[in-house]
């Protein structure tokens with residue numbers, strides 16, 4: 001087999017000076033992997049597992065007949081640990097992994113395992129990877145406008161897209177770097193990677209062309225919904241269908257940077273005392289809920305006063321509505337059925353001395369519930385099990401059940417901007433089926449006169465309101481109580497929360 005390196009043609013500049021006509025569907029050029037059985041357009045190496053330690057230098061050349069196009073996403077080029085070039089390569093690897101179905105936090109862990117980087121270097125990779133998730137649709141469209149054929153090295157695509165995201169910041173945001181620095185560092189990054197060193201001139205040409213023709217290219221790109229909104233088309237369609245009036249505001253909200261919201265642990269301090277403590281430490285914050293404080297400046301959690309002593313936790317203000325809705329009293333037996341990483345478990349235990357059982361299907365995530373409760377000085381019984389089964393249950397019914405079921409997480413995209421690129425349209429139906437099984441199973445574990453709180457962080461009615469209505473229709477002994485219902489993501493003075501859904505059910509005595 002010969003080593004056929006991918007080539008890429010740069011589209012000639014249109015005679016008019018305007019960009020040449022775009023391909024029919026620029027999004028399809030860099031399509032994410034298809035479900036099994038369908039051919040993927042871009043050849044990829046599986047990346048779901050943590051990347052092995054990376055060699056520092058390229059392997060010695062092999063005879064061409066032995067060379068296979070195995071892409072080396074874990075390869076760590078010899079670049080300074082805090083250089084923008086290395087940050088761009090790290091982010092490019094993360095983007096390529098997300099396109100291959102890996103969640104961004106895992107993709108970043110893989111990159112950090114492979115690269116030796118300083119804490120600042122990690123911060124830069126993470127920042128760029130998150131920015132890229134929010135600007136990926138536009139970068140992908142722009143790249144499609146400037147090239148006739150997608151590069152078939154996924155990380156090279158990611159590298160150019162990360163550079164375009166830096167060169168083309170969202171409206172109102174300042175560019176993080178000078179354009180010439182971005183181009184120079186992107187070309188350096190390309191030139192040091194064995195999989196696409198051959199394409200460094202192309203990287204240079206594409207980015208320089210973008211700088212020259214930026215206005216026309218952007219004007220053409222944003223005619224495409226993918227570029228205008230930075231969400232897949234099916235997601236835009238689903239939001240429009242569910243919220244014909246608010247869809248644009250909802251999509252825009254998902255592209256904003258999330259605030260850092262704290263929940264004050266009122267077992268250990270009062271909100272007023274903690275606000276004073278924050279002020280003394282030089283932090284400004286707004287109170288946006290009974291125990292919710294929104295910090296005015298982003299900071300590392302380790303810098304938050306009293307965080308390690310359990311005075312506060314990081315939790316969205318909307319998520320802080322869950323525990324109070326349960327109407328907890330001391331001594332109650334409470335089940336948190338999909339508990340990890342334990343944000344709501346901690347709040348439940350802060351509010352009342354209850355006997356809490358925290359269940360989660362993912363043992364690794366469940367361990368984080370233990371860690372988080374330990375930091376708060378609280379504890380619960382931890383059970384790694386599936387909430388739609390009963391083999392883990394001792395048969396004693398619960399007074400209160402929190403069912404924060406697995407869902408598409410479409411309401412929390414501002415925190416997890418990778419979700420939109422990872423989800424498939426069909427996920428909604430599968431997750432709705434699972435959550436209805438979970439709800440029906442948990443209902444049997446609730447005592448008469450007990451309460452079950454059904455929560456999702458979804459915006460799709462199928463997962464939320466329609467699910468709650470169908471549940472009520474299936475259970476004659478379920479009485480729906482007052483609860484917020486669908487909360488759309490919103491921010492503003494005194495208000496800032498993700499998109500969440502709450503339905504509360506009371507179980508009638510027989």
Ligand SMILES: C[S@@+](CC[C@H](N)C(=O)[O-])C[C@H]1O[C@@H](n2cnc3c(N)ncnc32)[C@H](O)[C@@H]1O
Nearest residue numbers: 338339340341342343344361362386387404406
């Ligand atoms: C929305 S998150 C829960 C967030 C959590 N309540 C909190 O406030 O920190 C959903 C959780 O459900 C878990 N999960 C997924 N499928 C499950 C199942 N069949 N049974 C129990 N837990 C499941 C996931 O591992 C995930 O941790």
